[in-house]
Amino acid sequence: EVQLVESGGGLVQPGGSLRLSCAASGFTFSSYWMHWVRQAPGKGLVWVSRINSDGSSTSYADSVKGRFTISRDNAKNTLYLQMNSLRAEDTAVYYCAIAAAGTGPYYWGQGTLVTVSS
Amino acid sequence: QSVLTQPPSASGTPGQRVTISCSGSSSNIGSNYVYWYQQLPGTAPKLLIYSNNQRPSGVPDRFSGSKSGTSASLAISGLRSEDEADYYCAAWDDSLSGWVFGGGTKLTVL
Secondary structure (H helix, E strand, O other): OOOEEEEOOOOOOOOOOEEEEEEOOOOHHHEEEEEEEEOOOOOOOEEEEOOOOOOOOOOOOOOOOOOOEEEEEEEEEEEEEEEOOOOHHOOEEEEEEEEOOEEEEEEEOOEEEEEEOO | OOOOEEEEEEOOOOOOOOOEEOOOOOOOOOOOEEEEEOOOOOOEEEEEEEEEEEOOOOOOOOOEEEEOOOOHHHHHHHHOOHEEEEEEEEEEOOOOOEEEEOEEEEEOOO
16 A cells, blocks of 8 residues: 655754655655645645656756755665745745646645744 | 636535636646645645546546636536535646646535
């Protein structure tokens, strides 16, 4: 059974940093691209970033470019999102999701909540 | 404002057929596949439609997708109470070099 379990969320002050993790199991992690998508409280879905299967190619939404870094460790079946210079508007539930090469999110984890507030 | 435009709400009675529209541009829907997601209250999104009109295994054939030009639609036939959820469209945008979502449509089953 495919499982994606996000962790690392919590309360952080503006300007602070946080690293999210997404532990994958039940499929060949190294064969799939991965996405991060976020959802502010009561709002819609917003794509954040994606990484290809071997980690050699990444893309970011303009709103996080230069502040967030997506990476993966295929030996540990884990996806990461390093978030720096956090702002109040980054407050959201962050979901990781699997995708076939070049395609949109297919299967989603349950999400982890990030709250940026003083 | 979302790059893809969806109506904020839709409604229908059990057994009815409802459609949800998604409007974009030549750089997203006009040149790339459309995806549709269902998000039940308090849960993670679930893929309903990919590649404009393909259903993943396990998704009932009551759900169907279509695309014409720079617009797409999700149709739900034989509406059930458990279909009450938020629905989102998505597509790759060539100009933004990123994925874009619609603002979501809240479907109410009356």
